[in-house]
Amino acid sequence: MRDALAVLRSEGLVRTVSREGSYVREEADPAVVRIEGPARIRVRLPTLQERKRLKLAEGMPVLVVENGETRLLSAYDTEIEIP
Numbered sequence: 001m002r003d004a005l006a007v008l009r010s011e012g013l014v015r016t017v018s019r020e021g022s023y024v025r026e027e028a029d030p031a032v033v034r035i036e037g038p039a040r041i042r043v044r045l046p047t048l049q050e051r052k053r054l055k056l057a058e059g060m061p062v063l064v065v066e067n068g069e070t071r072l073l074s075a076y077d078t079e080i081e082i083p
Contacts, residue, residue: 010059012076025057028077035082039067043075 008014
């Protein structure tokens, strides 16, 4: 059971609250981010500091968007729109 919960947590499907229990992650409406011009987008796991800043659960990936500036977005609830 612990191993199964650890896998679900690492995939961002379950969140665990200390001394309370584990819960299925709520589905969020995606934020639509429009990207102008040429851009590079890659997916990676965030650092601990990035995870705290973006309030992401363990195992949740981020999008790194580079188009003149670099933005870090949650890959779980972000939709990229390219005109």
